[in-house]
Amino acid sequence: MNQNTVMIETELGDWRRTHYSDRLSPQMADSDVTVMGWVLSVRGHGNISFMMLKDKEGEIQVLAKAGSCPDEVREKISRLKAHSSVGIKGTVKPSEKAPRGIEIIPKEIRVFSEVEKIPPFEPYAKTVKNIDTRLEVRPIDLKRKSLQHIFKARSKILQAIRNYFYENGFLEINTPKMIATATEGGAALFPIFYYNKEAFLAQSPQLYKEQLTMSFEKVFEIAPIFRAEPSRTNRHLAEAISIDVEEAYVDYNDIMKRIEDLIKISIKTVNDYFKENTDSEFITVNMPDKIPQYTYSELVDKMQKVGAKTEWGDDLYPSNLKKIGLSGFYFIKDWPIGPKPFYVKMSKSDPKISESFDLMFGDLELSSGSTRVEKRAELEERMKNKGLKIDAFEYHLRAFDYGMPPHAGCGIGLERLIMSLTGTENIRDATFYPRDVDRLTP
Amino acid sequence: MNQNTVMIETELGDWRRTHYSDRLSPQMADSDVTVMGWVLSVRGHGNISFMMLKDKEGEIQVLAKAGSCPDEVREKISRLKAHSSVGIKGTVKPSEKAPRGIEIIPKEIRVFSEVEKIPPFEPYAKTVKNIDTRLEVRPIDLKRKSLQHIFKARSKILQAIRNYFYENGFLEINTPKMIATATEGGAALFPIFYYNKEAFLAQSPQLYKEQLTMSFEKVFEIAPIFRAEPSRTNRHLAEAISIDVEEAYVDYNDIMKRIEDLIKISIKTVNDYFKENTDSEFITVNMPDKIPQYTYSELVDKMQKVGAKTEWGDDLYPSNLKKIGLSGFYFIKDWPIGPKPFYVKMSKSDPKISESFDLMFGDLELSSGSTRVEKRAELEERMKNKGLKIDAFEYHLRAFDYGMPPHAGCGIGLERLIMSLTGTENIRDATFYPRDVDRLTP
Incomplete structure (x- = not known):
């Protein structure tokens, strides 16, 4: 092997990152490190090139200067295009103007993926293209600062919400997404070929999570739901993540308290994230003492x-x-009972209304919940009035013959929650790869 | 209202459980409590009835004796069938023979769901029916001690695995389950009607999680995958939960280390659960110092x-x-490269083999992983050799024009992991509502 191939390889081989950008500091002067990431920019002229390298924690300046680094390495760096994926072995030097006060003097470089093309849009530009153009190369789009922050906050919110459930005695469940019968009677469903049968994608885990309160009392599921929404709006998706809760021996008032807890935890999580990442530009949401409740009437x-x-x-x-x-x-x-699904309980004090609620953020609906019917006769009566075929639900109704506890629950739309907490205007930017009436790729 | 309707209501109303069974102790003698759950058994004769009540934490003895509780309550209790869902207000009395040394002397009862039918099988019987009979009333089946333990351990394993990912800098992602193209080229897929287009259910998040290493480096997803398996075995499901990991700047050896960490954490979690629940009868799995590695050859x-x-x-x-x-x-x-999907990297030292691995437990495959190809030209070459239509993958290949980092990853089958950790023989008992070639309900 000659020196060139040693110094400018294209494979990861036995190289491993020794430090993320946020672990580098002037105290490490003269240490040898291996850093990796994508090229943000290269500038310079003649015998000197500055490269900015980005990894998931931040930015690193690389200074390639004739005399202090091998010529082949300097020449390679000077020709690198933005987004190329590289690894650099080099020495840490203090540098006042560089991020975190250090720069790397390169000794060797590996160029894992060299970019020759110009991306269809520049993720670091002030103005960004419309979402359809951005989605064409979504992983580049997701390098944008605003989306990085949304998805990092999203992951932390999910963690905080799950911890709440675990700490409060809820069991994590997974219910089937391929089902035989429409849950709520014929809303917009996606049909599937299930081997030789017709089936549908579940629009919610409703009936399954209700059944599971019989065996586990308190359950939650965070999983995809599927709705063949015909709407072209900024708040509808064909595939979304639903945070589903169901709890035995409580009613809808208790579930509203759970939601209040979850909203407070989510706001705290985002506000903490905001404090640690002051460039995230989230609109801080105020933590309510209590979420106001209004009746429908x-x-x-x-x-x-x-x-x-x-x-x-x-x-x-x-x-x-x-x-x-x-x-x-x-x-x-306390919504009118009429349009509510068959499993929503009627108010004891007024048969025109239901024990139900929506959680709103401004004019955006984030969650729907209710006390559920736990007695089979009442459920069948409600289904009949809605024109549903009771036989088609026998696999569900059968469970009610064996001691269904009183229970209540709700589903919370994760993407809409993220929109309200981060000030995101288009729901497509609260999910990685959105699905809607016009979009099945990427 | 007469006394009867006050004492024997059927609605939850304003009653709330004050104590789970595991919070009751002889120190609480003479306290008034409200307990709720399902009836395990009622026995007695004449003027005395013993009821065993079960809640999610344990069992409570209720003693209804003429003179110490209202006659209507005692008579109601004496007629209750197993599985009925009830609430009891009463007084705690020490009782040496009862669980946790206490029994409840009832004052009032609410019977939320009265069971009249005899269940198709008895969840507390020594011998249980075959799984098809059990699945007909799955929520009753899930009251069985062995399944209660499997699913409680399952929830804790998920919690432990996610915590590992969070603590190690992985971002939680969700990728679309409705996709336009088969990931691995034509394996058994479920077709969907996506509005007016043909689409498929994702058999894995493979291509999406790979793309996301460009923007987030380290990602994980725990979500359903869909495979139209024709097999009728004890280890195949049509819908399963996959623990997916993908990481930039590493190779398959690093991913095997991750898996080793995850297996150790999972074993510890199950062993801790086993210690706290000595009746769970799990076969304790030994914690390996290191998981042995054998090459295919x-x-x-x-x-x-x-x-x-x-x-x-x-x-x-x-x-x-x-x-x-x-x-x-x-x-x-180091499996032969031939049968491996197009995205699996070839070994640099031997073009006949791939940088890939399977994690096994005995003869059960739990996970497959590999170093992935990060260069577009190599990927296209591999696809051509497999007879795949490159155009159909353009939405994916396009990302590789803009600096895909070297990366590696794996998917772990959650249900199979649970089987191996708890000694469960049929994969259908490691999921709540199994889906297979013969089964779409309940």
Whole structure:
């Protein structure tokens, strides 16, 4: 082997990163290190090149100067294009102007993936292209600072939420995503060929999580749900992550308390993240002492007083919610029973309303929950009134013959929660690879 | 309201459990408590009835005796069938023979769901029916002690594994389950109607997790995968949970170290659970110092020496693995490149073999992993040789134009991991609601 191939290889081989960027400091002067990452930029002229290298923790300056590093290495660095993936072995030198006060004087370089093309957009530019262009090369798009912060915060929020469930005695469950019957009776479902049968993708784990309260009392699942939404909006996805909770021996008031806990934990997590990452530009969400609760009827009255065209029984439209000036997190509870699914419990005090709630953030619905029906006769009655075929649900109803406890629960849309906590306007940027009516790739 | 309806209601109303069974002790003598759960058994005669009540933490004895509790309550209790869901308000009394040394003298009862039917099988019987009968009323089946322990341990294993990833700088990701192209080229996929297009359910998050190493370096996902397995065995599911890992700037040896960490953590978690739950009857798995590694070629030699009919290039069949006496956890590495998917890297030292491994437990494969190809030209060459249509993967290959780092990863089958850690023989009992070629419900 000649010196060139030793110094400028293209394979990882036995090289391993010794330090992430955030572990480098002037105290390490003269140490030999191996750093790896992607090229942010190379500038320079003649005998000197500055390269900025990015790894998942930050940036590193590499100074290739004639005389202090091998010529072949310096020449290679001077020709590198942004995004190329490289490893550098070199020596740490203090440098006041460089990130964290150090730069690396390279001795050897390995260029794992050399970039020749110009990306369709520049992730570090001030103005970014529309989301369709960005999604074409999503992994480049995800290098953008704003998306890096959204997804790092997202991972921490998931961790915090799961810890809450574990600490509060909930069992983690996984329920099947391939199902025989529509849960809520014929909403927009994706059909599957299941071997030689027709089946559907689950739009929620509803019936399964209810059943599991019989055996485990308190359960949660964080998993994909599938809805063939025809909508082209900034708040609908065909595939989303749902945080599902179901708990025995409680009602919808207890579930609203759980949600309040989860929202507080999520806000704290994001605010902590914000403090550690001051460049994240999240709009800080205030931690509410208590999330306000309004009844459906109360809001209809308010809407009518400000002249909104709405009647008791209508859905509460975003435009009307805006008219009465609701913002931040709040609950709307005690919805009319009519449009609610068969498993939602009727109020004992008023048969027109249900023991149900929505969690809102401004005009965005984040969660729906309710007390559930636990008695088979009542469930069958409700299903009949909705025109559902009871036979098709026999595999579910059968469980109710053997002691279903009273229970309540909710589902929270993770992407919408992330939108509200990070100020993200398009739900497609709260998920890695969005799916919608127009988009099945990448 | 007369006294009866006050004392024997059927709704939860404002009752809430004050204590789980494991919080009750003789020190609480004469305290008033509210307990809830399902009826395990009622026995007695004439003026005295013993009820055993079960909640998610344990059992509680309820003693209904004429004179010390209202007659209506005693009569109601004496007629209750097993599995009925009830709440009891009563007073704690020390009782040497009862669980935890206490019994409850009931004052009021609420019967939330009264069971009239006899279950198709008795979850507390020594002999249990075959799995098809059990699955017909799965929530009753899941009350069985052995399944309770499997799923409680499962939840703790998931928690421990995620904590490992969080502590080691991995980002939690979610990748789409509805995809346009088969990942590995035409294996058994479930087709979907995606609006007006044909699509498939993802058999693994492979290509997405690889792409995401460009933007986040270290990622993990724990999510369902879908394989239209034609097999009717005790180790195949049509829908399973996969623990997926992908890491930049490492090779397959580093991933085997990660797996070793994860297996050690999982064994510790199960052994801790076993210590706290001595009735769980798990077969304790020994914690290996190091998981042994054998090369594929080495095992083929061994097989041939004991007279097994196998040649270099053949798959290593369970029957042959048994012949050479392999047991416990071990790796088989450096498999022939031929049958491996296009993204698996070829060995630099021998183009016939790949930088790949399987994690085994006895003759059960738990995980497959490899170093991946990071250069587009090499990837295209491999795809061509496999007869794959390169155009169909353009949305993936495009990412490789912009600096894919060297990376490696693996997927671990959660249900098979649970089987090996808990001694569960049928994979259907390591998941809540199994899906296979014959089963789409419940």
